[in-house]
Amino acid sequence: MAYDKSDADIQTRLWNVAGAVRGRIKDFIGDGSLNLFAYVAYRALDRGLNSEGLTSGNLLDVIDSTPVSAEHRATLRSLVSNDTVDVFRDLMRDFSDKELRDIVLRWEIEPLTRYSFDRLKDPDLPPSLQRLVVDLLHIKNDDYVADLHCGDGAFLMDVLEANPSARVYGNSADTLRACLAEVRMSLVGAEHLIERRDDLLGGHLGTFDRVFDAPPIGMRVAFLAKGATSYLKPLLDGTDPMGRPSSADWLYCRLAYDSLTDEGTAVVIVTNGATFNGGDIQTRRYFVENGMVRAAIALPEGLLTYTTIPLTVLVLGKNDGPIRFVDATDLATLGRRTNALSDDAISKIEARLSQDGDMSRLASREDLATRDYSLYAPRYLYEAPELVNPTPLGDLAVSIERGASIRASDLDDLTTPEDTGLYFLRLADISDGSISDDLPHLKSVDPSTERQWLRSGDLILSKNGAPFKVAVADVPDGRTVLANGNLYIIRVDTERVDPYFVAAFLASEDGKRSLECMVVGTTIPNLPLRNLRNVQLPVPDMETQRRVAARYRADLDQIAVLKIRLDSARAALSASYDEEMGH
Numbered sequence: 040m041a042y043d044k045s046d047a048d049i050q051t052r053l054w055n056v057a058g059a060v061r062g063r064i065k066d067f068i069g070d071g072s073l074n075l076f077a078y079v080a081y082r083a084l085d086r087g088l089n090s091e092g093l094t095s096g097n098l099l100d101v102i103d104s105t106p107v108s109a110e111h112r113a114t115l116r117s118l119v120s121n122d123t124v125d126v127f128r129d130l131m132r133d134f135s136d137k138e139l140r141d142i143v144l145r146w147e148i149e150p151l152t153r154y155s156f157d158r159l160k161d162p163d164l165p166p167s168l169q170r171l172v173v174d175l176l177h178i179k180n181d182d183y184v185a186d187l188h189c190g191d192g193a194f195l196m197d198v199l200e201a202n203p204s205a206r207v208y209g210n211s212a213d214t215l216r217a218c219l220a221e222v223r224m225s226l227v228g229a230e231h232l233i234e235r236r237d238d239l240l241g242g243h244l245g246t247f248d249r250v251f252d253a254p255p256i257g258m259r260v261a262f263l264a265k266g267a268t269s270y271l272k273p274l275l276d277g278t279d280p281m282g283r284p285s286s287a288d289w290l291y292c293r294l295a296y297d298s299l300t301d302e303g304t305a306v307v308i309v310t311n312g313a314t315f316n317g318g319d320i321q322t323r324r325y326f327v328e329n330g331m332v333r334a335a336i337a338l339p340e341g342l343l344t345y346t347t348i349p350l351t352v353l354v355l356g357k358n359d360g361p362i363r364f365v366d367a368t369d370l371a372t373l374g375r376r377t378n379a380l381s382d383d384a385i386s387k388i389e390a391r392l393s394q395d396g397d398m399s400r401l402a403s404r405e406d407l408a409t410r411d412y413s414l415y416a417p418r419y420l421y422e423a424p425e426l427v428n429p430t431p432l433g434d435l436a437v438s439i440e441r442g443a444s445i446r447a448s449d450l451d452d453l454t455t456p457e458d459t460g461l462y463f464l465r466l467a468d469i470s471d472g473s474i475s476d477d478l479p480h481l482k483s484v485d486p487s488t489e490r491q492w493l494r495s496g497d498l499i500l501s502k503n504g505a506p507f508k509v510a511v512a513d514v515p516d517g518r519t520v521l522a523n524g525n526l527y528i529i530r531v532d533t534e535r536v537d538p539y540f541v542a543a544f545l546a547s548e549d550g551k552r553s554l555e556c557m558v559v560g561t562t563i564p565n566l567p568l569r570n571l572r573n574v575q576l577p578v579p580d581m582e583t584q585r586r587v588a589a590r591y592r593a594d595l596d597q598i599a600v601l602k603i604r605l606d607s608a609r610a611a612l613s614a615s616y617d618e619e620m621g622h
Contacts, residue, residue, distance in 0.1 A: 212239070307353045
C-alpha cells in the first residue's frame with residue numbers, strides 16, 4: 040500500500056504538529072511515534088473524549104482499552120506524560136477521526152530523531168518493490184503470510200489490500216515500529232501476530248504459506264554469532280550440510296525456507312554478492328542441489344534510498360526442476376534520487392518469469408554446477424563469447440603480481456614535489472586505457488618491492504570493479520614506477536600474446552563480460568587472483584594480434600590528441616572574457 044502524500048493540507052498540519060513536538064519535548068523517542076500519537080488520539084475521539092480537559096489519566100485509560108497486546112500497550116503508555124498531553128490535544132483538535140485513522144495507516148512521517156540501529160535492522164522498501172513481492176508470492180485466500188523484518192507493517196498492509204482474508208505475522212526489532220505495525224493490523228481488523236524479537240534466527244517463528252524477508256544489508260555473520268541459538272549454531276560452526284556462509288543473507292534465506300509449509304513460497308531480497316561470492320559456494324550448492332530455489336531476479340540499481348548496492352530477488356520453495364533466471368536490470372523508472380519499478384515493469388517481470396527470452400531462461404542444476412552455483416541472473420543470459428583458441432590468462436602470463444600496499448598516511452610521507460625518477464601509480468592515474476604522465480614522485484622506494492616495479496609492456500588491471508581499468512605500461516629508461524595494491528601487474532609471454540592485444544580484448548564488451556563473470560564481493564566487486572588466472576583469452580595468430588594491437592594503440596593516440604585539444608579549449612574558454620575586455 041503506497042503512502043498517500045497527495046493531501047497537502049493534511050501534510051502541512053502534520054508538519055506543524057511535528058514541529059511543535061520537536062520544540063516541546065526533549066529526547067523525543069522517535070521514529071513512527073507521531074503515527075502512534077495519531078492512533079491514541081483516534082481512539083480517544085472514538086471513546087467520545089475531546090481535546091478540552093484531556094489529561095494523561097484519560098489517555099492511559101484509552102490505551103488500556105485498545106485491542107492490542109500487553110507489550111504494545113506498554114509502548115503506547117510510554118508516549119503519555121505531562122509533556123505530551125498537548126500533542127494529543129493538537130491532533131484531536133486539528134484532525135477528524137477519519138483523518139487520524141488514515142494518518143496511522145498510510146502516512147509516512149519523517150522521523151523525529153535519527154534512525155536507531157534497530158531501525159537499520161528493518162530496512163524500508165519502496166512501494167514499487169513491495170508490490171512486486173506481493174505479486175511474486177501469489178497469495179491465496181486465508182494464506183498465512185509472514186514478513187520477517189516487517190518494520191512498521193507497510194508490506195503487510197499491501198498484503199491485506201490484495202487479500203483481506205490473509206492472516207499475517209510480522210517481526211520487528213524496533214519497539215516503536217513493531218507497535219505501529221500492531222496498531223495498523225488491529226485497525227484493519229486483520230488476524231495477526233506482531234512480535235518484537237531480537238533473536239529472529241532462533242528458528243521458532245512458525246509455519247507459513249508465504250514468507251517475505253528483506254534482511255539488513257551488510258549484516259555480518261560474526262555479529263549474528265554472538266549468543267547463537269540452537270537453530271543458528273550449526274549454521275555458524277559448519278556442522279550443518281549447508282556450511283557456514285560468508286554472507287548473512289543466506290542465514291535469513293534458510294530461516295525463510297525452514298518457515299514454509301510443504302507447498303509454500305518465500306521471497307528474500309539479497310545483495311548480488313551473495314549470489315556469486317566464492318565464500319558462499321557451498322551454501323548455494325546446498326540450496327540448489329536440495330531443490331530449494333525456484334527463481335532469481337536481478338533488480339535494477341538505485342531502488343533503495345539508503346544504499347546503491349545492487350540486489351537480487353530469490354524465490355524459494357520446493358523445486359525439482361530447473362531454476363528460472365530473470366534479468367530485470369533494464370526496467371527501472373529513473374528518478375532524481377532513487378529509481379522505481381512501474382506497474383508495467385512489474386508486469387514485464389511476471390511475464391519473463393513464465394517464458395524464455397533474451398532476459399529470461401531456465402538453467403539446470405548441471406548448468407549451475409559449472410558456474411560455482413551462481414544465482415546471479417545475467418551470468419545465464421549472455422552467451423559466452425566465441426573465442427579463437429581460448430586460453431586461461433594464467434597460462435599466458437610469466438607472472439601476475441599485486442601492487443604494493445601502502446597506507447595513505449605513509450604515502451603522504453613518501454611523496455615529494457621533486458622529480459626523483461621514482462613514481463607511484465594509483466588507480467586514479469589510469470584513464471581511458473592510458474597511464475597519466477603526471478604521477479606522484481616518491482622520495483625513495485623499498486628494494487623489497489622490486490616485483491611491483493613496472494616494466495614496459497606490463498599489463499595493468501584494476502583489482503576492483505566493475506568496470507575494470509586496463510592499461511599497458513610504457514616506462515622510459517631511468518624511471519622506476521611502483522604500482523599500488525589496487526592494481527594487478529600482469530607480465531605476459533610476448534612470444535604467445537601481444538600485451539596491447541590483451542588490453543584491447545579486456546576493454547571490449549566480450550572482455551568486460553569475461554572479467555565480470557569472475558568477480559566476487561557483496562559491496563565492492565573484486566577480482567581474486569585465482570579467478571583472474573582463469574579468465575579465458577582469445578589467442579589468434581600473432582599477425583592478427585598485431586593488427587588488433589596497432590588499431591588499439593592508434594585509438595589510444597587519438598584519445599590523447601582529443602584530450603590535448605579539450606584542455607586547450609578549456610583554457611581558451613576561461614580566458615575569453617579577459618581577452619575580449621582587454622584585461
